[in-house]
Amino acid sequence: MTVQHVLEDTQRFLEHLGLGEEPFGVYYADRLPDNAVGPKTGVPISRELEDAGQLDLQEAMKTFSCVMANIRLARKKGCAAFISKEEYGCFGGVYYCSLMKPHLRFIEHYVTTGFSGTPVHGERYLPTPEAMRKFLAEVDPRKAPGRYCIFKPLSSFADGEEPELVIFFARPEVLSGLFTHTIFTTGEMDCVASPFGAGCTNMVAWPLYYQEQGVEKAVLGGFDPSVRKYMKGDELTFTVSWSLYQKMLQTLPESMFNVDGAWKEVRKKVARSAKAWGEDTATA
Structure with a gap:
């Protein structure tokens, strides 16, 4: 058709x-449509930086932007929304949209029980970090075929x-x-x-x-x-x-x-x- x-x-x-x-519709491309809305460019993030203790989570969170929040704006404006590895907005979103692997260990705790001795109490959506790891390993997004994951009418x-x-x-x-x-x-x-x-x-x-x-x-x-x-x-x-x-x-x-x-x-x-x-x- x-x-x-x-x-x-x-x-x-x-x-x-x-x-x-x-x-x-959702697709991947190396170029964005005109007037697309999405996250601002954030500081570099990766498991390698996280494991080396070189990931500044507070700085990375300054550009937080939910995938659905950008899609909501795109729905109102009748335009496209996007996410990329550089303009990630959300640590989970950039993984789920196939743009960054492996995932950050941070989300294993953030979605579950948080970090002991810190104000991060966790969302409590899964019971343990181990349960979250199992889920992440199961869904295991494939490598993205383009720089951007794009959503548009x-x-x-x-x-x-x-x-x-x-x-x-x-x-x-x-x-x-x-x-x-x-x-x-x-x-x-x-x-x-x-x-x-x-x-x-x-x-x-x-x-x-x-x-x-x-x-x-x-x-x-x-x-x-x-x-x-x-x-x-x-x-x-x-x-x-x-x-x-x-x-x-x-x-x-x-x-x-x-x-x-x-x-x-x-x-x-x-x-x-x-x-x-x-x-x-x-x-x-």
């Missing part, structure tokens, strides 16, 4: 779902450009449509996964993990407490690979969206929800 065909079919998909916001992709991943931002009724249509497309009962991870882990690292395994899975995310402040109320993320997304578009004509079934009632709830939140909804 050409990008133009995908965009045309995407508009029909959004109308079926009642979703007024188009999805974002699907309509911003030109012919010749292709995203690796497609991310939807949606509330429960719309998610029920995405979830069910993914199952309809794949025929697999467990084709939607929601493993533990930060917001960017479930938008980038886990989808790439499944893609590298040759497994077609959508990833439901946005449950990370640290990322909730950068998302709308009741909103989650739903990410699929580019290849799976194209298949989902191709199966639309035979899907539940085109029969006189339960989705018509759900679609009414989607419209009521959008009205309650003061948002636009794609018209049926």
